[in-house]
Amino acid sequence: MSMFPVFSDLKGKVALVMGIGQTHVPGSDIWGNGAAMARALCLNGVKVFGCDLDLSAAERTATRLRDEGGVCDVTTADVTSSSDVQRVVGAAMAKHKRIDILVNNVGMTAPGNPVNMAEQVWDAQLNLNLKSVYLSCHHVLPIMDRQGSGSIVNNASIAGVSYLGKHQVAYSTAKAAVIHFTRVTAVMYAPKNIRLNCVVPGMILTPLVENLGKSEREEDRQVYRKITEHNVPMGKLGEPEDVANVALFLASDAAKYMTGQSLVVDGGLTSQTGTGQ
Numbered sequence: 143m144s145m146f147p148v149f150s151d152l153k154g155k156v157a158l159v160m161g162i163g164q165t166h167v168p169g170s171d172i173w174g175n176g177a178a179m180a181r182a183l184c185l186n187g188v189k190v191f192g193c194d195l196d197l198s199a200a201e202r203t204a205t206r207l208r209d210e211g212g213v214c215d216v217t218t219a220d221v222t223s224s225s226d227v228q229r230v231v232g233a234a235m236a237k238h239k240r241i242d243i244l245v246n247n248v249g250m251t252a253p254g255n256p257v258n259m260a261e262q263v264w265d266a267q268l269n270l271n272l273k274s275v276y277l278s279c280h281h282v283l284p285i286m287d288r289q290g291s292g293s294i295v296n297n298a299s300i301a302g303v304s305y306l307g308k309h310q311v312a313y314s315t316a317k318a319a320v321i322h323f324t325r326v327t328a329v330m331y332a333p334k335n336i337r338l339n340c341v342v343p344g345m346i347l348t349p350l351v352e353n354l355g356k357s358e359r360e361e362d363r364q365v366y367r368k369i370t371e372h373n374v375p376m377g378k379l380g381e382p383e384d385v386a387n388v389a390l391f392l393a394s395d396a397a398k399y400m401t402g403q404s405l406v407v408d409g410g411l412t413s414q415t416g417t418g419q
């Protein structure tokens with residue numbers, strides 16, 4: 143039986159997933175957030191079209207999904223490039239003639255505060271974490287508008303809500319902006335039956351995080367310790383499936399009266415200010 147809930151309205155719908163690959167950790171069977179979301183959609187009978195900067199990562203996800211009976215096609219794209227995003231949206235439309243669900247999953251952090259972060263790093267962070275969301279919406283919203291329906295799920299982060307104990311000023315700012323972009327765009331598109339919501343993950347055990355823990359570099363292991371030592375009230379990291387479940391719900395008609403919202407999936411982390419129970 144599937145580990146994901148079933149939302150019957152999803153069967154036969156088409157989803158475009160930006161960032162469907164995941165960091166490859168040989169021997170690991172953990173799914174990345176985007177791959178887990180694509181999996182949850184596929185197991186609900188959604189036809190998935192995905193892209194990733196790393197084509198082999200995207201293909202790995204597609205193979206795993208097809209092995210489970212899912213329908214998934216992938217291509218390579220840089221989500222910070224308007225022409226790439228336009229090409230991917232065109233390819234998804236050529237294949238399926240519609241896009242019912244858009245998932246914006248790409249995002250990555252870089253360390254730094256406003257003084258020690260180089261201007262190019264700031265620009266690259268804002269492009270990757272924020273402009274990418276604008277670009278996919280720029281190209282997909284007109285399609286959803288013509289269809290008269292659509293659901294967009296943006297993957298933010300609790301870094302966009304709280305300070306997480308490390309300097310990552312551009313990432314945090316961009317993720318906060320993703321949450322606000324979602325709110326205001328949701329209002330603009332509410333009369334058109336197009337919903338936008340965010341899933342807001344906390345500390346999640348993805349292959350990327352797992353890799354840091356296994357790394358030979360002390361700096362990487364230090365970042366891993368920093369992540370795992372967070373005082374999460376539930377006492378553990380989350381799983382990508384926890385994030386995927388919420389994204390699935392938001393994408394489905396079960397959330398048909400919800401738009402502009404951000405659902406935090408963090409084991410209670412951002413609800414506490416003290417040192418524990």
Ligand SMILES: NC(=O)c1ccc[n+]([C@@H]2O[C@H](COP(=O)([O-])OP(=O)(O)OC[C@H]3O[C@@H](n4cnc5c(N)ncnc54)[C@H](O)[C@@H]3O)[C@@H](O)[C@H]2O)c1
Pocket residue numbers: 160161162163164165174175176193194195196199219220221222247248249250251270297298299300342343344345346347348349350351
């Ligand atoms: N892992 C966590 O604990 C955590 C917590 C909060 C939020 N998030 C968010 O979840 C999302 C996914 O994170 P993950 O940990 O699963 O990462 P991941 O690295 O496993 O997956 C991200 C994918 O995005 C792809 N990508 C990177 N740059 C790209 C680009 N320019 N164009 C297209 N694809 C590109 C990567 O190749 C990779 O396959 C991100 O938005 C991240 O900010 C993660």
